[in-house]
Amino acid sequence: MSLKKASLIIVLILLIDQLSKIYIKTNFILGEEVKVLEWFRILFVENEGMAWGAKIPGEYGKLILTLFRLGAIVGIGYWLWDSVRNNGSRILITAIAFIFAGAFGNIIDSVIYGIIYSDSYGRVAEFLPEGGGYGTLFHGKVVDMLYFPLYDGVLPEWIPIWGGENFTFFEPVFNIADTAISVGVGLLLLFNKKAFPVKKEAGLETAA
Known part of the structure; x- marks a missing residue:
């Protein structure tokens, strides 16, 4: 797969991810929920830290996390470029593109959402508010909205x-970016042998 096709995948995922987040942020109050199906709901929450709501403690915890994410995205980007340069398998390049897009989508939230939106507590957020955003550069919160309570009840x-x-x-509760990362990792796990084919040594001949 070419870098151009991989870039198209990334752009499409980023568009879907950011458009969904912009819609939720500018139309929902924090904690607002819409039931689509019994097992699928749109629930607006914000994630200040890592997966599962974990946080790095301390005054600079959020900044450290965002800077780590920026460093990680550079590494993933290099992995993608190097895989294309070395004619990596289609599965591998597709998976890396999904992971890159997902990581980049959440980085956008962490880096700039704090300065372009007001907070969503008890009100719908305002885009580019006059008094400034709810945070500062590198201190934004990741917008999540996809909620699948497949079972919700009392255990026997x-x-x-x-x-x-x-x-x-x-x-x-997660978002499109999280889904893209999960799909990318899933592809690498399920199609490991196709993603990382073992190259036969040059000159090695099979026995007659």
Whole structure:
């Protein structure tokens, strides 16, 4: 696959990701939920840190995380360029393109959303507010909205430890960028041999 085709994949994912985030940010109040299906809802939450809502503690935790993400995206970009240069498999290049697009999509939120939007607490966020955004450069929050509570109920009493307690599966709320990263990693895991084919040594001949 050419770098041009890989770039097209990245641009398409970024467009879908950012358009969905812009729509949610400018139309939903934080915590607002719309039930699409019983097992699929649009729920507006913001992630200040890493996956699963984890955070790096301390005053500079958010800045450290954002800078780490920027460094990671440079590394992923080089991996993509090097794979294309060395005629890597289509699966490998597609997977890297998905991972790059997903990582870049969330970086956009972390880097600039804090300065271009007002906060969403009890109100719909304003784009480019007069008094400035809710944060500063590199201190934005990642917008999440996809929620799939496939099961939400009380577990049977006979289940050890958790029996009788309320349980939700799948509880995390995520976005298109997160989905792209998951798809990319999934492709690498499922098609590992195609993504990383073993090259036969030159001059090696099979026995007659």
